[in-house]
Amino acid sequence: MISVEKALETLFQLVQLMSTQVVPLRYAHKRVLAENAVAPRDQPTFSSSAMDGYAISDMDAGPGAMFDVIGEAAAGHHFSGSIELGQAVRIFTGAPLPSGAKRIIIQEEVMCKAKQITLGKKITQSEFIRPAGGDFSKGFKIKANCRLNPSDIALLASMNVAEVTVFKKPVVALISTGDELVMPGENPKRDQIIASNTFGLAALLEDHGANAKILPIARDTHLSLKSVFDLTHDADLIVTIGGASVGDHDLVAEVAMKHGFKQSFYKVAMRPGKPLMAGHFNNTPLVGLPGNPVSAMVCGHIFLVPMLHAMLGLGQAARETMRAPLAHGVEANGGRKHYCRAILRPDGLHIAERQDSSLLSILAGANALVIRELNAPPARSGELVEYLPI
């Protein structure tokens, strides 16, 4: 049995960085940039008004000063003349600053009568000008190896970058194994259950940038497992679920090995998730997850997500954890790293009483996995502990 850390290190050695593709900006959300995106222009390219008001050239004008309004500038419609002393141009937010303009007087501080304005009693001492290049200058970069969020997409659009080079989404083939499994929506017989793991894992992996493919359920026979393995040729990562223990019907490793699987490890000192295995299936990394639904999901969080991140150029690191106080005391931990389903509330972390690895309702109600190290001593209420937000 190896440690979680050693298992993760080995998994990183199994995966490869994805190749790249160019996508239109509209499809770039949540993708990982593979090349720097560079601004070909300043933003804004021209100085403009930050408010609706009047542009004047006189920096010192105070209350009561009067100006002739000689024209108008609006967003998309510049004023082509020039402003002299004693003159003003009616201006709207986003309009290019007219030549000669030094400041904007906001309209609330001005009285206007027959093409003449008089400044009010109180004038805000701000120019209300957005200077050219005030947001960013030509050559500004969004650096490669970051996952694009909605703000990045807006920024890229304002840079006039219409397409970006990103890492291809890793294709992850998800294989449920078991004679007892049927698909959601089917009518299960007395001794059958619904295959839930592939659906949960597909959602988790897609959240982290994968293109997840749920393959047909493999039955607990050599022939069935082999025929589903035959459908994995386009996968960048193969994930099997179940059939990885030592029961008479746990055939995944045996069948995989017969067809080119080279195992790197089997069994990890963790709870839930001990019977985890991994290696190369021909040239494709393969992870064999335990079948218990919570084990499969926890292993997805702890191992598959970091593997995806590595494949997408986001670095080789365990998931980032946080710390929060316990809302109650917990007992000492045993010889396996424990990922306890818990709820983080304002008063701290509440660890669920029932931690059986088959209880999806507990997992779904949790928003944190409290991480208890091997042989950790008891912890008191209020003690800061490590957790993974989920």
Ligand code: AMP
């Ligand atoms: P196994 O590792 O195949 O012995 O499976 C352990 C437990 O997980 C058994 O109770 C299985 O019925 C259950 N299980 C296996 N695969 C799935 C799946 N895809 N969805 C839900 N439960 C599963």
Ligand code: MG
């Ligand atoms: Mg099974």
